[in-house]
Amino acid sequence: MKYMLLICVDDTIEPTAGDPTIEQWLAEVDGVRLDGSQLRSAQDATTVRRRGDEVLLTDGPFAETKEQIVGYDVVDCADLDEAIRIASRHPCARFGSVEVRPFFTG
Amino acid sequence: MTVGAEVSALFRAERGRIVATLIRLTGDWDLAEECVQDAFARALECWPRDGVPQRPGAWLTTTARNRALDRLRRAGVEAAKLGEVVAMPHDVPDEHDGIGDDLLRLIFTCCHPALTLQARVALTLRTVAGLTAAEIARAFLVPEATMTKRLVRARQKIRNARIPYRVPPAHLLPERTAGVLGVLYLLFNEGYAAGGGAELLRRELCAEAIRLARTLVALLPDEPEAVGLLALTLVQDSRRDARFDRAGDLVPLDRQDRTRWDHAQVEEGVALLDAALRRGRPGPYQVQAAIAACHATATRAEDTDWPQIALLYGELLKLVPSPVVRLNRAVAVAMVDGPAAGLALVDELADGITGHLLPATRADLLRRLGREAEARAAYERARDLAPTDVERRHLARLVNARSGGVRR
Numbered sequence: 001m002k003y004m005l006l007i008c009v010d011d012t013i014e015p016t017a018g019d020p021t022i023e024q025w026l027a028e029v030d031g032v033r034l035d036g037s038q039l040r041s042a043q044d045a046t047t048v049r050r051r052g053d054e055v056l057l058t059d060g061p062f063a064e065t066k067e068q069i070v071g072y073d074v075v076d077c078a079d080l081d082e083a084i085r086i087a088s089r090h091p092c093a094r095f096g097s098v099e100v101r102p103f104f105t106g
Numbered sequence: 107m108t109v110g111a112e113v114s115a116l117f118r119a120e121r122g123r124i125v126a127t128l129i130r131l132t133g134d135w136d137l138a139e140e141c142v143q144d145a146f147a148r149a150l151e152c153w154p155r156d157g158v159p160q161r162p163g164a165w166l167t168t169t170a171r172n173r174a175l176d177r178l179r180r181a182g183v184e185a186a187k188l189g190e191v192v193a194m195p196h197d198v199p200d201e202h203d204g205i206g207d208d209l210l211r212l213i214f215t216c217c218h219p220a221l222t223l224q225a226r227v228a229l230t231l232r233t234v235a236g237l238t239a240a241e242i243a244r245a246f247l248v249p250e251a252t253m254t255k256r257l258v259r260a261r262q263k264i265r266n267a268r269i270p271y272r273v274p275p276a277h278l279l280p281e282r283t284a285g286v287l288g289v290l291y292l293l294f295n296e297g298y299a300a301g302g303g304a305e306l307l308r309r310e311l312c313a314e315a316i317r318l319a320r321t322l323v324a325l326l327p328d329e330p331e332a333v334g335l336l337a338l339t340l341v342q343d344s345r346r347d348a349r350f351d352r353a354g355d356l357v358p359l360d361r362q363d364r365t366r367w368d369h370a371q372v373e374e375g376v377a378l379l380d381a382a383l384r385r386g387r388p389g390p391y392q393v394q395a396a397i398a399a400c401h402a403t404a405t406r407a408e409d410t411d412w413p414q415i416a417l418l419y420g421e422l423l424k425l426v427p428s429p430v431v432r433l434n435r436a437v438a439v440a441m442v443d444g445p446a447a448g449l450a451l452v453d454e455l456a457d458g459i460t461g462h463l464l465p466a467t468r469a470d471l472l473r474r475l476g477r478e479a480e481a482r483a484a485y486e487r488a489r490d491l492a493p494t495d496v497e498r499r500h501l502a503r504l505v506n507a508r509s510g511g512v513r514r
């Protein structure tokens with residue numbers, strides 16, 4: 001089963017020194033993680049909506065919240081428990097949050 | 107016993123386990139429930155004519171399985187996928203030799219922490235206990251459509267997010283077991299809370315919580331906290347007939363007619379608790395059961411061992427450092443060291459706790475200190491915050507008892 005991990009962080013918060021690094025996590029999920037990337041800041045985002053013939057653009061992310069998506073990972077897990085375990089070990093889970101979303105198809 | 111009575115007794119005792127087995131075999135919660143329902147309907151048809159089979163549980167499981175197989179075949183499910191359902195032995199044992207694992211699997215899945223607490227409670231009542239969506243909706247005072255939607259959504263999430271259908275592995279078991287106990291305790295409290303109209307339904311919830319706790323104890327015999335929860339619910343529930351007067355008004359613990367308590371149930375609870383405590387792994391439910399037992403084993407209110415209760419609340423506070431526990435400890439301390447000592451502890455809590463419990467407790471302590479005007483104000487505040495009519499009426503009487511400067 002494929003899950004998308006959406007990594008959400010309030011970017012005013014700095015990680016604590018000594019926390020596990022992303023490199024350590026990547027090594028841990030080797031073989032389970034299919035894809036993923038860091039994303040540029042939500043300040044660089046453009047939100048696109050189309051209403052009728054009009055294309056509406058907004059500077060910024062679709063939701064103005066403190067926590068913003070800063071990256072994603074696609075993992076292939078046996079079940080939700082495994083995905084939760086992997087998400088809970090992501091360094092950003094310590095100070096931000098990780099949303100675990102199943103893919104439509106396995 | 108008539109066949110009808112026998113079938114309904116089996117429904118209570120066996121339905122959850124059979125549904126659990128069918129879910130494991132088919133992976134489809136709706137199909138499992140429907141087929142088990144059908145099997146019970148067939149029993150009502152056949153048994154009066156053919157007699158009750160020797161092993162009715164096995165008969166029901168097999169009938170439900172055949173029904174599922176039939177429906178899957180008709181829906182054109184490929185043979186490969188039918189494999190496991192077909193492979194199930196025709197002659198299934200109906201004793202608890204390992205087949206209780208299915209029930210345990212079901213309970214853990216219904217109580218999975220990725221579901222909301224509301225959904226966990228609803229799903230447990232629906233799938234394990236076999237209550238209808240309408241019954242659960244009435245118990246929780248929500249429209250039936252809301253409850254149906256909640257159940258549908260929970261099952262969808264189990265399927266779509268692939269919440270595993272299993273007893274959690276060892277490293278997850280302690281926290282997941284605590285989660286299951288939490289759901290059962292919430293269920294019990296929902297029934298135990300003083301609620302207006304649906305009194306019978308509330309009693310049913312308590313009985314269901316106790317039944318599920320019993321099941322869990324049978325399935326997890328090495329978990330003293332499960333035993334602690336069962337003991338706690340048994341002892342609390344023993345007071346059910348004495349907690350309300352004829353008018354449906356709340357009777358405080360110290361004024362209850364103790365002869366109307368269910369003493370056999372107290373005895374069972376206390377014996378279970380003793381056995382659990384001997385294992386030397388105390389936890390919040392065992393400690394709360396011990397507190398409940400102190401109350402339940404006092405012949406008269408004035409015989410209550412308050413020093414022991416105060417001590418136990420101190421222990422509980424170490425395990426569960428919550429404002430409600432601190433408030434309860436203050437009440438016990440007031441009984442040991444006097445209302446002034448209790449009031450000092452209550453006032454330390456200040457705004458740490460919302461709702462009517464804090465002002466109601468303060469009011470009672472102020473009354474005992476003879477500070478009537480302050481007591482009245484606190485009772486009024488408690489009355490305004492009380493969540494149920496029964497509690498509001500009770501507190502309003504206490505307000506009225508001290509109006510116009512009249513002292514009792």
